[in-house]
Amino acid sequence: xxxxxxxxGELAQEFDTTTRTIRFYEDQGLISPKREGxxxxxxxxxxxxxxxxxxxxxxxxxxxxxxxLIELYSHGSxxxxxxxxxxxxxxISRERLLQQQADIDMMLIELDEHEARVKADMKSKNKxxx
Amino acid sequence: xxxxxxxxGELAQEFDTTTRTIRFYEDQGLISPKREGxxxxxxxxxxxxxxxxxxxxxxxxxxxxxxxLIELYSHGSxxxxxxxxxxxxxxISRERLLQQQADIDMMLIELDEHEARVKADMKSKNKxxx
DNA sequence: GCCATAGTTTACGTTAACGTAAAGGTAATG
DNA sequence: CATTACCTTTACGTTAACGTAAACTATGGC
Numbered sequence: 001x002x003x004x005x006x007x008x009g010e011l012a013q014e015f016d017t018t019t020r021t022i023r024f025y026e027d028q029g030l031i032s033p034k035r036e037g038x039x040x041x042x043x044x045x046x047x048x049x050x051x052x053x054x055x056x057x058x059x060x061x062x063x064x065x066x067x068x069l070i071e072l073y074s075h076g077s078x079x080x081x082x083x084x085x086x087x088x089x090x091x092i093s094r095e096r097l098l099q100q101q102a103d104i105d106m107m108l109i110e111l112d113e114h115e116a117r118v119k120a121d122m123k124s125k126n127k128x129x130x
Numbered sequence: 131x132x133x134x135x136x137x138x139g140e141l142a143q144e145f146d147t148t149t150r151t152i153r154f155y156e157d158q159g160l161i162s163p164k165r166e167g168x169x170x171x172x173x174x175x176x177x178x179x180x181x182x183x184x185x186x187x188x189x190x191x192x193x194x195x196x197x198x199l200i201e202l203y204s205h206g207s208x209x210x211x212x213x214x215x216x217x218x219x220x221x222i223s224r225e226r227l228l229q230q231q232a233d234i235d236m237m238l239i240e241l242d243e244h245e246a247r248v249k250a251d252m253k254s255k256n257k258x259x260x
Numbered sequence: 261g262c263c264a265t266a267g268t269t270t271a272c273g274t275t276a277a278c279g280t281a282a283a284g285g286t287a288a289t290g
Numbered sequence: 291c292a293t294t295a296c297c298t299t300t301a302c303g304t305t306a307a308c309g310t311a312a313a314c315t316a317t318g319g320c
Contacts, residue, residue, distance in 0.1 A: 077252070100188060101234055111220050121206060122210075153268095168267070169267060
């Protein structure tokens, strides 16, 4: 069975982005699609990489940061030294994400509070209309 | 009792940012500190606003987005029309945050998985050293 | 009186992450 | 066979969010 591949247009549509953006990620060394003549052919792996990049983007990760993470996942650590560095990077990423979780939790609470305030306000105004 | 105030340097230190950044936020209309002669004097409210901006920044919010949220909180809705818009904005923000929560959850799982993989790898290598 | 420290304004510089336009190749379709 | 739909490369443009430098003011300590 031949492996599933994608054109740049398909991926741009699927992820609601532009072909320019996808080519830019290639420029920055994040993906390296095969070629079929001139045309870029994206593998399932390329597709996943793009997905990771865009997810990182939603969390405010720069391309450089996403690249680091992706490379972290693809390169197994060879020696003890590399191994420790990998674990350290994992921990740094984790702490950042935990901080973001805390930030989100607070923002969600504040949104709820504000919504309740505004709704209560509206009710008391409607009373005075009688 | 006189109300607690802050200098720009104090706030920059507290939030681990620069005075340039704080002045920039003023430029963009996010804060409007009082003046004492030439010097900017920040109130407790100004300080909170800066805190909100920086929290938003950690989550990838642009200054314009943080500004919208902050204004959302400070302007109570006057009429029915405004009221509905406020609720809509609250919902949009909430959904974004929920998406980010989901993204973070997945990334944390992947980090754990990778860490486990790398650790297992290291163990099997150490076995072969005997 | 001088120096260090912290504040001020003005203004040009920088980086990331694409947008946009121009000019062209290729393949299916009416 | 001409049009339409995608693809390509090249290259200049744009925006956000500050950085950095220069030149000046105010203040407390020695």
